[in-house]
Amino acid sequence: MNFASKYRELLQKRIDTPEEALTFREPFIKDAVTLFAKHVPEAIEFLKNDCTEDEYSWISEIIEKIAAESRNPELIQAYANLAEKYPEETKRFNVKSFIDSALAIAEPDEE
Template sequence: MNIEKFREVIKRREYVEDISCGEWADGIEECQNLLTDILSEDITATIDFLNNECTASEYSWISEVLEEVVEKKPNTELVKCYKELMTKFPEECATYNIAGAVEGAEAILRWEAEHGKDSD
């Protein structure tokens, strides 16, 4: 996982959020697609990042694309890791729909398993 690029995209995503005053802007989807690509490129590295370097702010932004990452690269360990971090970042869980993102990701994994697609 390219952490430097990930953090650059997060900064851009925050900037787009600020200038759009919470409204949908074209740059949001572009940032989400880039984040999905970065996070799904190397799942082992992403899990390592989550466990060792991820900040509270980064954690909350990841919730925005967690389901897309899991759709692209179904991985039980990634979802488990992300879910376990809910205790480390309780304020983000209270402010953002982290539980909803986890539930969505778990539903994708269940669907994949039921339809014969194994997760990594």
């Protein structure tokens, strides 16, 4: 199964979970974070070429966790680039704040 298919499978589980039942400790959320963090080249490719507007907004829920687990600024930047592609979604869900936080998390510590 390719990256996009696996992510979409996990996303469907997220969508099917009622908001009142969501704790963000569900295995499908952890699995989605791990998928992005462990498969960075494929994740970047997905973000650049296949990520839909709806998928982009859902990723905002976990982008900070992805940043913390991957510590990969290029991955977070690929996600951040979608803000220009989907400006209405970015504004509607205040995605810019999640992007800024994720970029700060992913940056290597200055010593």
